Amino acid sequence: MRHDRLPDGFGVRIDPRVRTYSGGRLLVGGTPTRLLRLAPEAAAMIGDGYLEVTDPASARVARRLLDSGVANPRPRLLPSLEDVTVIVPVHNHTAELNRLLSALRGHSVIVVDDGSDQPVRIPDSQGSRRRVTVLRWDRRQGAAAARNFGLRAAATEFVAFLDPDVVPRAGWLEVMLGHFSDPKVALVAPRILAMDPDSTLLARYEHTRGSLHRGRRESAVQAHGPVPYVPSSALLVRRHALLAEGGFDESMPAGGDIDLCWRLDRAGWRLRYEPAARVAHSNPVTLRKWFAHKVVHGTGVAPLGQRHAGMAAPLSMPIWTAVTAMLLATMSGWGVFGGVLTLIATLFRLRRVFAGLDNPTRVAAIYMARGFSGGVWRLASALCRHYWPVTLLGMLCSRRIRHIAITLAMADGLADWFLHREPGCLDPTRYIACKRVEDVAYGTGLWWGALRTRNAAALRPTLPPN
Known part of the structure; x- marks a missing residue:
């Protein structure tokens, strides 16, 4: 209990x-x-x-x-660092592993050698106060299985998972540990940034908008929220909560971290994203490897759609927003008239919700405008990312659709750049180019995964009434 x-x-x-x-x-x-x-x-x-x-x-x-x-x-209370075991799954990343271990002085570490070609050898840690245990499999079984193996071998209340290609920054663990003074918290994740953001164009993009990057704002981790999941490259978890949920799903080659977050959330646990804790991640090496990684990331969505009904939808927006957007997109007199009527009806419905406020009409109008603009932005993003094959087909068939799609792609890219820009980030032109290439890669994986599993759940949008 x-x-x-x-x-x-x-x-x-x-x-x-x-x-x-x-x-x-x-x-x-x-x-x-x-x-x-x-x-x-x-x-x-x-x-x-x-x-x-x-x-x-x-x-x-x-x-x-x-x-x-x-x-x-x-939180003001802090569990002890002695209550944490760091688990590192590794396969043929000796140099990266040694770099990571040098940053883990004073921690208890379990290295799970997942069938490396040469058995992992830990360098002398004399004077580092580091306690390292190596567990080895002769045959590779995958990162999820390696994490579960380390999870079962640990004896502490909390477990931190770190991939060998990351390096935590000072204070990373203390910042996250405080959240566990809330007994309902099962998982906390740090902000993951590029290790050398100025090295290449892709590194500069990944530093602000990479697939491991969850943004600058602290947040709860919830499906369809601002942070729907966190990557398994760096996590801190409550050990017994993870064991109770069966750990990582070893049958999922991609998307296992998303599946874990949603299972924990469904079980009633709370999950947090803490950007004040920072972990650096190795930069992508080549465009080809970067593109392939994004494709693989997309292929993991279809199995998630089968396991978590409605939660893997590429687009979720209120039905009134979708109807209004479609009516206005017709650019016809009747379409505009119907869109305006839908907005007016929504305004009156929201006014009843905010009836207890001092100026319910004004507040309702503000939140209706925010909801509509946010929905249109999500729709534009989905057309460029998840549904780009459909958008491309429409562009080939209609000049009007071609003009609308190009406008949406530029507007969405500029808005995304403005929202995520940081000092030293890419200029808008190169940022938009990287964003659109990433979207094509992810969308390719999404459609390929849906075709391979013969399941369209990962492509089906959800339209809740509110």
Whole structure:
């Protein structure tokens, strides 16, 4: 039986994107956007946006804020580093492994040699306070099996998984460990950045928009959320939670990390992405290898669609947004008229939802505009990424579709660059070029995986009513 009460001293901070009304009793935000109503006593506990757990009542309010997605954790308690074992699955990456081990001084490490051509030999660690155990298989069984082997061999409460081609930065473990003072948290992931971002064009792109990069904002990890999953290249997990869920699925050559995140979430555990903890990842070597990696990543979606109904959909948007976008895209008088009527009907429906606010019409209009613009952006991105073969076919058949598709591709690329840009990042032209090549690679893998499994679940969008 799990005891899920947050400990005294644990804090939560209202997310800066959340809007408060009526003296803090009504909060609008989260993913998906929701209206959270608090009792006056609960609102008074939050004060300037921060709540510290001091008793059962404040613990209940803090839990509700966290589970609603309107607040982020601010733990003050820190489990011991001695309670963590680092597991490194390796196959023929001796140089990378030695580089990683040199950064793991003072940690207990289990290296799982997954059938390397030459057995792994650990260099002398005298004076490093590093404790390294090597477990070897004579025949390669895959990274998922190697991680599970190390998981079962560990004896500590927490386990960190690191691939040999990553190097953690100082303080990475301490930042993530604090989250486990919440007894419902089973997994925390760091921000993964390029190891040498200035070396090549691809490295500069991967530094800001790589498939391992989950962004700059802290977040809960949830399907269809801003961070739907985190990669297995660097993870910190609660060992007994992972064992209870059977560990990594060894039958999945791709997408196993996504499957693990969704299984843990379905079991009632909480997962967090913590960008303050940073891990560097080796840069891609060649365009060919980079492209092939993106294709493989896409092929893993079809098995996920079979296992997790509706969660692997390439596009999720409210049905009113989809209907409005299609009507306006016709560029006809009746289409525009129908789109405007749909927006007006949505505005009145949202106004009833926000009826308890001071100016419900204004608030409803703001969130309707945000919802529609966000939905159109997701649609444009999906047409360039997941559905690019369909978009290409339409471009070949119609000049109007060709003009619309090119405009959407440029607008989506510019918006994506603006959102993810960082100092020293690529200029918009090269960024958009890299983004579109990545989208073609991922979309190719997505369609190939769907054809290979003869299952269209990974291609089918979801259109919830709200």
